[in-house]
Amino acid sequence: MAKKYVYFFGNGKAEGSADMRELLGGKGANIAEMTNLGIPVPAGFTITTEACNYFMKNNETYPPGLEAEVKDHLKKLEDAMGRKFSDSEDPLLVSVRSGAPASMPGMMDTVLNLGLNENAIEGLIKRTNNPRFAYDSYRRFIQMYGHVVLSINPGLFDEKLWGKKEQLGVKQDNAIGVDDLKQLIAEYKSIVKRETGAPFPELPEEQLWGAISAVFKSWNNKRAISYRRLHNIPEHWGTGVNVQAMVFGNMGDDCATGVAFTRDPATGEKRFFGEYLPNAQGEDVVAGIRTPLPISEEERKKGTRAGQKTDASLELRMPEAYKELVDIYQKLERHYKDMQDIEFTIQESKLWMLQTRNGKRTGRAAIRIAIDMVEEGLIDEKEAITRVDPDQLEQLLHPMLDPGVDQKPLAKGLPASPGAACGRAAFTVDEALRITGSGEKVVLVRVETSPEDIDGMKAAEAILTARGGMTSHAAVVARGMGKCCVVGCTDLHIDTASGTFKLGSERFEVGSYLTLDGTSGGVYAGKLPLVDPVLDEYYHRFMKWVDKHRKLRVRANADTPADAKKAREFGAEGIGLARTEHMFFKEDRIPVVREMILASNKEERLAALNKILPMQREDFVGVFEAMNGLPVTVRLLDPPLHEFLPKSEKEIAAVAKQMDRPVEEVRNTVESLHEFNPMLGHRGCRLGVTYPEIYEMQARAILEGACDARSAGVDVMPEIMIPLVGTKAELAIMREMIERVAEVILKDRGMEIPYLIGTMIEVPRAAVCADQIAEVADFFSFGTNDLTQMAYGYSRDDSGKFLNAYIEEGILPKDPFETLDADGVGELVRIAVEKGRKVNKMLKLGICGEHGGDPESVHFCSRVGLDYVSCSPFRVPVARLAAARAALLKSDSPELEISRSA
């Protein structure tokens, strides 16, 4: 028997099914599934991916028998729809679409209204009673076919169209009348003749074969090949071709078209929710030219979203079609066990379903729907957890732009820290404090931020920077504060001299109101309405399930007692990273820190350190108290010392005056500490080795703080973390020093406080030498920010110059500072985990880079076997959910891989 290359669907039965995705492509398999459910779907057929493969391997010829098979199926399709190609009374028109096993941009998309010709146009006019619509469809069909199938430069058609509109003095396409459309059609056809040397195909069968061959060929076009190469999609998959009858919702008053959600996508409430337009095409609903009407009576009575009452629900106007639609949506929800987003058309009172898919929803709705569906017995708790995307959860934790507002952003940047906020623009910390002092809200607008801006960032509602990436200073600090932040906004130009800034082409004064959306990266002029976050009972119930199912622990990165409390409220189970340097920048400390740095000998340095000691100790006591009973990982000083010193001549002079030192001396120190590549410079444990007294003071502060807290009845679990270790010897020397300090303190106090000493793994060498390092480490905490910088050789401060281009060109699937690069950086993590655990079974493993709060990265951490992730307090719930989802997927990691490459 000859191979079967064509699969039919229609009249309530399909030859294919959902599990034939490889043969029929994703789209073909889905249509078949809907048809088999008894849902009324316009009939059609799918040509298999095998046919495509044959075509490509055999010099672009069709497999034997395909032509006859298509002819047979065309006949079946005409019978099923009761219409014929080229019929001047009631013509069959079809759509032709590609459909590969994985979704794949770059291939031929869709040709609509195939079958239109001089006969069929007559029929279409008769059936729709709308000559303008019919001629416009014909014009569009020729242009689309000409471009997609015949490879004609679409600009040639557009020129004619623009010329016509100019001639008529109109702006909209729909202002062109029938006669002008006819003339355009003639012109389009002569373009086709000129460009291809042949007339536009009149026969629908010829049109169809042209489209089929174009779909096949599009599998090998350049964009599709690049996409496959970058996403590891096999060449041999091929694409299917879907040929489906067109139906029309604009043939008269017994016609309609609409879209609906099976539950409320904003709140998750269980009610049928949608809009329709009588006597209209699908585009009309979307285009917003006519105002859509509510589907149900219930909704009509409540009023539409815009608040207007109307008197024409589908339920009232077409009760039978409505009843069928309700039956269908319930069936679809039961079948797919999820809220559906459906599209339908009613043609002459007959309901046709055009599409069903899982509906997009807000985070709030996602949680409510998941919980309701568990109660309805549709899904179980585990499934419920997979139904809420961690990013959706994030929405619940921050204010959002009111979804009702429909305004375009003036500029876009990177969505560095989610939530929305508005305030008056300030360029400096002083300005920011002045504005908040007068009781108004502020948005800090800067080229980039530095540690000296901390007070301004604290005062601000939101931060906007022109430079920097997802792990720039502004981004990291803002996320830590749970504050809205947009960074790397290249359309922002600040002119401090004139006190103005430009967003794109618009200029604003300092003090103007801005609204930022840190979730999308949008920057808006003025004060837009926001909605506050709601953590309702659904949320709390859902998070209980989440915690029940996850295995990874979730800690927070927090530097202060206030942050620690916040983190605990969000469910953090410890602190994974307390950065001591952030404490150094406080206004009352920075002078002493500078004293320490400017010290000309060890004695002076020790004297300054002795002043810092009690302050640091107090910090730690506070953090230990907040985290009573939970572990706290404190990282010793990491940044290079020059970060604490002024940079400009003016600042140097100010600091010299404040410190009562010669300007020359301060400048010399600043110059001698200058580094060409500070990221790879004198920082981390290199400071600990060359200035042991600094680390010694910090170890003392931590351990004395732990003793003080213990004396106050707090259950302390300090973990001391050495940054930037690259060799075993570094950690061994630091460990010896800390143990020596600890022994003295604990003996003095007569206390036994168990503490751990471990290291960041953030230098690639440390990852590959992890077996050596693990011999002297109680824990590893992967510092994946720096590890990413060094593994790729990307400075996070500079990579903006090429990173966007890399992501746009598909060289990088995602920003590696946002989502951990599993293949490269992840491989280093995996090597370190394997080598570390091999020599030290008790080794505790965590991650404290910004990736700890990124869901996909949390999945990676779970796969690779870490014990915990640590992230900024506001990301803790997100990480908890991601951890639970990872635990549920763990036995099935290939699925994760596929979902990523799809």
Add this chain to the structure above:
Amino acid sequence: MAKKYVYFFGNGKAEGSADMRELLGGKGANIAEMTNLGIPVPAGFTITTEACNYFMKNNETYPPGLEAEVKDHLKKLEDAMGRKFSDSEDPLLVSVRSGAPASMPGMMDTVLNLGLNENAIEGLIKRTNNPRFAYDSYRRFIQMYGHVVLSINPGLFDEKLWGKKEQLGVKQDNAIGVDDLKQLIAEYKSIVKRETGAPFPELPEEQLWGAISAVFKSWNNKRAISYRRLHNIPEHWGTGVNVQAMVFGNMGDDCATGVAFTRDPATGEKRFFGEYLPNAQGEDVVAGIRTPLPISEEERKKGTRAGQKTDASLELRMPEAYKELVDIYQKLERHYKDMQDIEFTIQESKLWMLQTRNGKRTGRAAIRIAIDMVEEGLIDEKEAITRVDPDQLEQLLHPMLDPGVDQKPLAKGLPASPGAACGRAAFTVDEALRITGSGEKVVLVRVETSPEDIDGMKAAEAILTARGGMTSHAAVVARGMGKCCVVGCTDLHIDTASGTFKLGSERFEVGSYLTLDGTSGGVYAGKLPLVDPVLDEYYHRFMKWVDKHRKLRVRANADTPADAKKAREFGAEGIGLARTEHMFFKEDRIPVVREMILASNKEERLAALNKILPMQREDFVGVFEAMNGLPVTVRLLDPPLHEFLPKSEKEIAAVAKQMDRPVEEVRNTVESLHEFNPMLGHRGCRLGVTYPEIYEMQARAILEGACDARSAGVDVMPEIMIPLVGTKAELAIMREMIERVAEVILKDRGMEIPYLIGTMIEVPRAAVCADQIAEVADFFSFGTNDLTQMAYGYSRDDSGKFLNAYIEEGILPKDPFETLDADGVGELVRIAVEKGRKVNKMLKLGICGEHGGDPESVHFCSRVGLDYVSCSPFRVPVARLAAARAALLKSDSPELEISRSA
């Protein structure tokens, strides 16, 4: 039978032998070996490492039977030497030394003259007839024993000594007379009493047990533990203790002491060569207070090294002892099959051998000795190759400081590029050119160099910088030019304003003469005499053997036809790295390069690139011609574009004027290209991706150049190398582009030129993702400079601030920029080799980092299976030798590991 803990040697027989190193320690095993050869060695015994282990494990008690065994052996020793402890006529004195299986600093070294007490001192005076010597020995013994065995602060003794000298108004120890020495001895003893609560031990047996126990304990002192931890020496090895009779060369005219080499250590000539002093101690020969006399008559007739004739050779003065010494040295050379450095003492006409070891020699001597010994049948060719250290070979290739000159350097820096040179100091390129213009030689003295200094570096004989490490710009460029260079000279302070500089505390004017030794890092004032390199017939013969036995190919890093020719002369088998950017800095090109960078759009950029194209093409034709028949790897543009732009306001203004552009515009470009961490910035293939037209021009220049060269009859083998690749996609895109360019050019020319496209592996991610990258690479070239920077997170420009401290504290065994870090960076290389070869069997593997010319690193490259190493032309012979040695050792790599940790 009880365990044997003590091994005797003496009277021509030893219980131990050379292969008992683990039990007896290195020193004990060697003395035993000498004794067994029938060489007269002062008798003694070795206490085993097992005894030490017992002692440590058993709460510092001796193993049962040890005390009796030592007592027995002491008796044997007294018999063998015919002397007794505490004898007031002829006392036995012994030395006590530690000796572990591996050489290990930090442990107890030596106690000499043990056995001295109130009786023995009388005997010593009688025997030496030299009361001053005897009392001084006693004083030294008490101080040494007090410090090393009794742990008394040696400063306490020194204070007394200084006090005495002050009181006497003398400066030298040897100006203190007998009575004062007696008084000092009494004071020393009372210090011991006060500090230990017990009198200084009078009984030699008690002294001996104190010393034995001190040696055992020193195994666990802090420095020794740290050393073992850093060098992976097992704790359980323990140390042996060597107790050996003292002999004296200062007992009268029938006594003498001397040192000798069995061949001439400067030239390798086969003749006995040495110095002695009659009636003297060993220290006297070394201390240089008395002028040593020649050993042989032959030598006496030639005159000593200092040119003075003398009439008292040992041969003449003590013919019998001399004859015995000649027999012994010949026996030792035959036994050890290598030139020996021997120490001897003649006591009352009896010859005693104190030490023999392989003698140090110059490179020239090493080669000559190796070749002569092959001819003498002592060793074979393979062994000969292992006898010449690659670093010794280096000496032959450059001018050296005249070894006869005995001057201390004023300052020291890192020995960045070997050889010695002198010239007048110049601070700037202009000054340098002015000086060379007037026919004088110049040394370029700078804080650091940048690509703009190239012309000055070319003009200079040598380069001296205050900053930078072994792979700084100055170091790399100087090595490429084979020019003497000292970098990171922290004692150099340049004051451009006054036109002076300081070396340590001495100030010099610009134009002063300096002499640099790039082999040692020494910087000298004035014009010291140099000796020119000699590549004699021995060298050429030796290098033939070397090439016969090596497997690794050796290429050179060379950017110009002149360098390429030089490289070929030194035996390079291809070019492993031609850096196109060095060509960009030429005076006639930099304006066009700047035009390209300042271009405001792609058209302008293309116009500038079109001007560069013919220049680059000419460069490549020249290089291809020089390397006719050998492969040439060309790396496309690597540095960030801002490296080609001016930095200071003044330079910016100059460039703006030269280019006829507004200063503002040039400044804006400079600012917009500024990077915080240029090492991790917009460079390498990131430029190729964002400005494909640059790489396209370069690919065109290479391939057109190859065609031109081929037309001229040259056999071309171009290899195009993409720098800084981190992902497969980057290389795939670049490869596609180059192949497109190549197809057009080769079709145009109607030529078929095989070419390769490959990548640097210099980003850690590339190493761990090498399997992916190898799918689109013909070759990998490990860029271990950048790989080291990124694997460790050390900026080579900044690491000077801590790297020296790291090496001094033993955190790093060596500068990882000089010798490849096998554990970390090497592991990344190993991973990449393994993963790369797995998917691409034909993958060609090489290294082009500075490590390619470092012998230890060449060994690593051989172990890991690379095909070739590439280094600067002047290092090629060194790399060839290292490669041969590696091939000979390859089957035996553990040995290499041990020799490294020893």
